Amino acid sequence: MRFIAAIKKECLILLRDKAGLAILFIMPLFLITIMSLIQDAPFKDYKENKIPIVYVDNDKDSLGSIIEKGLVNSGIFSVITEIDGTAANDENTKQSVARGEYRLGIIIPEGATKTMNKNVENRVDKMLANFGMAEKDSTVFQSDSIQLIILFDPAAKIAFRSSVSSTLDKFITRTEMETMLLIFSQKLGEASGIKQEAAIESRPLITLKEIQANDSKVAELLTNSVQHNVPAWAIFAMFYIVIPLASSMIKEREEGSALRLLIIPGSYMTCLYGKIFIYTIVCLIQFILMMMVGIYILPLLGLPAFEIGHNFIALVLMIIACALAATGYGFMVGSIFNSHHQAMVFGSVSVVILSAIGGVLVPVYVMPGIMQNISIISPLNWSLNGLNNVFLRQTDFTALVPDMLKLLGFFVVMILLSAKFNQMKKYK
Amino acid sequence: MSAAISIENLVHRYKDAEQVAVNDISLEIKEGEIFGLLGPNGAGKTTTISILSGLLKPMQGKVTIHGFDVTLQIDESKKLIGVVPQEIALYPTLTANENLEFFGSMYGIQKAALKDKIKNYLNLFGLENTGKKRVEQFSGGMKRRLNLIASLLHDPKILILDEPTASVDVQSRNLIIEFLRDLNKKGTTILYTSHYLEEAENLCTEIAIIDEGKIVIQGSPQQIIGSQPGFDNLETIFLKLTEKKLRD
Structure with missing residues (x-):
């Protein structure tokens, strides 16, 4: 009952925060559309773009x-x-x-x-x-x-x-x-002395045939702007949840409601779990909305439709792991910083950096060698890699396990760090 | 009467602070008392209340609430107290009803009982027509009253109030004071801090004046006034004991 009350409270606050809703849902949809359109030309091969x-x-x-x-x-x-x-x-x-x-x-x-x-x-x-x-x-x-x-x-x-x-x-x-x-x-x-003119066979004797390593037709989508941008910016938007989530936590402390929760036995943690639950759900809704934009809206703008693949169970599990990692990160930022300004600057800059090194802005395979090595530290890279495994490489579930475990491990570490920071704040 | 709150040799210093906030305080608040903890800014009142509420761990000393140690039996002791913080501890974008339903649920109060309580308290505090209004649209006095209601929903045995009448109009202040008197008559122990000394003199059955982390005088208002020849009210005694220099 307490958990349900915490979820209800979080929902009401979120639904009444128009700016927060815009950051969570409207901005990523624009971002995904604009980035797919902008990056369409560089991603198109020469056949499409003469x-x-x-x-x-x-x-x-x-x-x-x-x-x-x-x-x-x-x-x-x-x-x-x-x-x-x-x-x-x-x-x-x-x-x-x-x-x-x-x-x-x-x-x-x-x-x-x-x-x-x-x-x-x-x-x-x-x-x-x-x-x-x-x-x-x-x-x-x-x-x-x-x-x-x-x-x-x-x-x-x-x-x-x-x-x-x-x-x-x-x-x-x-x-x-x-x-x-x-x-x-x-x-x-x-x-x-033969009058007949010999026919010249001009067809090349040796030709090159390009075959994708996994022999899958879907793998051809790898060089498609939509196929890169939709999951990449969906992940970016999920991690951008750091701004509203951290802001909500700091607001709760500034407004004093967190103080009241600390006085009520066991309620503070219940509320934090409620927050994690709601923001994880928000991440999932964000992702679904962005997939819908990729599938239904982008083709209306002359872009190819987003291919979602066929392994829905693996996809759902992968998205949950990404959503938890994103929520955990937001939670940690909200726990460390005392002011909105600090949290917003750190949160937004860190997500942009993590997304840049994680392959959201440009794919990892076009980065210099050193950046490709650095990219493995970014949870956005684990998310993108995992989702590409589902969408493009169509690997089985076992291939997703390493990235999923990294994301879940990241979530656990973030929550533990948050608990530590909250404890330090409580007993200052 | 047994002790509702017992504080023994309480010491607390904030991290990086030069001076101790609470310096070896000992006091006992009996069941059914209205105890006034008075002092200038920075005297240690809020620190003491924070320790009683389980928000701060004391560096030294022992604090019990109805026999429960606030550091070792924190949940048991928290259940017995209702705390009205100095700040308005409510969600501004939620309505009065939503705030009270949420905090009531956090105390584990059943839905039907909670609804009745909310209705009664809103009527009692003149907020019956504002249940569906968001708190951010409330006046300062309305917020104070709602802040108080949110601390009463679980029927605490001890009510701790940190300057509950600060920045409110005379009508709201009068309503709050009258309510506290009635609540005390029904058996609730009240620990109260305020800068309004006349209000404290009229309301409290026992008073402690605290300054620079130490109790400088304790007793009933009459005892304190009687112990200081040449002074006929609490405010002049307060100024004499805590001196006239300004505090941060």
């Missing part, structure tokens, strides 16, 4: 059109051939890339096809002559090199430049090889 490339084809022959076709078919680039309604040329392309309007431009020089064909034909002739299949030409052929010009935005990062250059280089080499094979087969046909 790089615009200004393409100037001065060649107007087969090489120019092969490269253009290759750029279009690569799926990485969207080819721009006009700038402000004018056909792209050397000058306006240089200027627009220099101004940062486009990050990339490519200029194919005039006569590139003819030069390439001439170079290739000459090399093939030389090869055939070496095999005695053609007459040796005594003149020394000087091949003209073709220079394709790639223009980069000065602000483009080195990693971006090298990635684009290597992609372009890849299919330029392939075009060169295909042309060589074509001419070689024509010449070989002529030398052997």
